[in-house]
Amino acid sequence: MMLMKIVSAERHTFEFRPDAEPALRVRPGEVVRFETSPLPAERLFAAGDGWVDAVDVRLINAVTGPVYIEGVEPGDAVSVEILEVVPLDWGWNANIPGFGILSDNMQHPLLRRIPIRDGRVWLNEALSMPVEPMIGCLGLAPARGTTSTLQPPYPWAGNYDLKQVRPGSTILFPAQVRGGLFSLGDLHAAMGDGEATSVSIECAGAATVRLGVRKRLDLQMPRVETPERIYTIGLAEQCDYAAARRHACDQMFHYLTAERGLTAEDAYILFSAAVDLTFGGPAAAVVLASVPLDVLAERDTIGETEGRRA
Template identity: 45%
Template sequence: MTVEHRLGTEHGRPGYDSAVPPVLRIRPGTGERIAFETDDAVYAELHDHGDLAALEAPINPVTGPVYVEGAKPGDALAVHVHEIRLGDYGWSQSLPGAGALQHRMPDHVVSRRIPIDAAGVHLTERHVVPARPMIGCIGTAPATGQNSTVMPTTALGGNMDLTDVAPGATVYLPVEVEGALLSIGDIHAVMARGESSFVAIEAAGVAVVSVEVIPDAALRAPRVETDEEWIFVGLGDPVQESVRRGYEDVFDHLVDERGWDRMDAYAVMSALVHSELGGPTGSEAPDPLHPFRAVGAVTLHRLPKSVL
C-alpha cells in the first residue's frame, strides 16, 4: 500500500491539545494515506521495572496532530482506517487498581510479553489466536484545555478502545477547532470487547488512514461505520444516561437524517439495534486520587445497515 505521509513516534505525546503545533497539514478527500507510528515504551518499562511510580514514558501517547485543511468547528472528520501493521510482540499486563479483576490479581504489576507471528498472537503456550489489530485512541483537539488520552472519553473521541476501529472501518469525529488536529495512538493486537481488564494485548504499530471532511455534520459524539453496521457512541454518567444519549442519536439519525417515520424507527430499534458497553474509560474525569477508576460510561448502539 502506498503511503504518502509518515509520522514517527517522535511526534507522540499524551493528550489532545489545540496549542500543540501540527506536524503535518493535509488536504482532505485526496485519498492520500497517512501512517501514524505508535510506540509501546510504557509497557516495556512496566515489564522491565514493574513500578508505575518509576515510569518515564507517557501512558497512551498519540501521534500527531495533523491539520486537515478546511475542517472547521461543526464539521466532522471521516477517518478511513486502511491498515494496521504490528510488530513482533505485544504486552499483557495487570496494573494495580485498574480493571475489573483488580481484586483478583496481585497488587503489583504483572507483565507478559506476547509473541506475534504468522501463526497469530501467542496468549499462552496453548492459546494462539488470530491478530485483530485496532486503534484504541483516536480523536481531535478541544477548543480549550486538553483532553486526556487515558480517561475520560469525550465527544471528540480519545481512548474509546473499540474493537470496531479496525481496518475497513471509518471513524467520524466531531471538529471543534480549525483544522481538527487529528491524533492517533494506543494500538492493540487483539482485544476483547469492552476491555474490562483495562489493558488488552497492547502493541507498537503503524495505523494507515486517509481523511475526508463532512461539512456541518453537527455530531455530538463519535460514530463508526463498518461494512455491516453504523455504531453510535453514547457518553454519560450514569450508564443509563450514556445509553439514552447514544440511543437518541440512532433514532435522530433514522428520523431526521433518513426521513423515517418515528414509529418505524422505534419498532426497528427495539428489535434490531443492540446496545452494549464500550471501552472501560468512562465519560467523566476520574477522581485524581484514583486515576484508573472510571466515572460514567461509554456505550455503543449498533444499527445494522441491512435495515436501511
C-alpha cells in the same frame, strides 16, 4: 502504489490541545501513516520486579500527531477511514494489584510479553488467537483547554477502546477547531468488547488512515461506520451506564430520522427489532447503539422500487 505521508512516533503527546503545532498538513482524501513507539512498554520490562513502581499513568497512553486537515471548520465532521493497523512482533499485557474489575481474582502483579507471529497473538505457548488489530485512542483537538489521552473520553477525542475501530471501518468526529488536529495511538493487537480488564493486548506499530471531511454534518458525537453496521456512541460519567445508554440511543434515533429519513414511529419500531447495545471501553461509561445496514439497504431498495411504480 498508495502514496502516503508519515508521522513518526517522535511526534507523540499525552493530550489533545487546540494550540498544538501540526506534525503535518494534508488535504481531504490524503492517506497518513501514524507510527507509535514501544518505549513505554520497554521501560516497564526493563524495570524488572520493580515495574509496578515504574508505572506513570500520565505517560502510558501516547498518541501520535496532530495532523491538520485543510478545509475543516468547526461544525464539520472529520472522517477517519482505517486502512491498516500493523502491530510489531510483540505486545504486552499487565495486571496491577487493586486495579480493574478482576482485582479480587488477580491480587498479584503480572507483566507478560505477548509474541505476535504468523497472524496470531500467542497468549502462551499453547493458547493463541487471530490478530485483530484496532485503535484505542484517537480524535481531534478540543475548542479550548486540553483533553487527556487516558480518561475521560469526550465527543471529539479520547480513549474509547472500541473493538469496532479497526481496518475496514470509518469513524467520524465533530470538529471543534480549524483543521481538526487529528491524532491517534494506543494500538491493540486484540481486545474483547468493553476491555474487561482495562488492558488489552497492548502493542506498538503503525496505523494507516485516510482523512476526510463531511461539511456541515450535524454530528454531536463520534460515529463508527463499518460495512455491516452503523454505531452511535453514548458517553457519561464513570459507572453511569443508564445515561450513556440513553445518550447512544438518542444519537441513533437522530441518525435514523434526520439522515435516513425514517419517521419517529418507524425508527422506534426499528429500535425494538434490530438495534443492539454494547459496551465500549472502561475510561468512562461508554455505550454503543448499532443498526445493521442490510435492514436500511432493504428499506431503501423497496422505497426506490415503489417510487418507480408510482
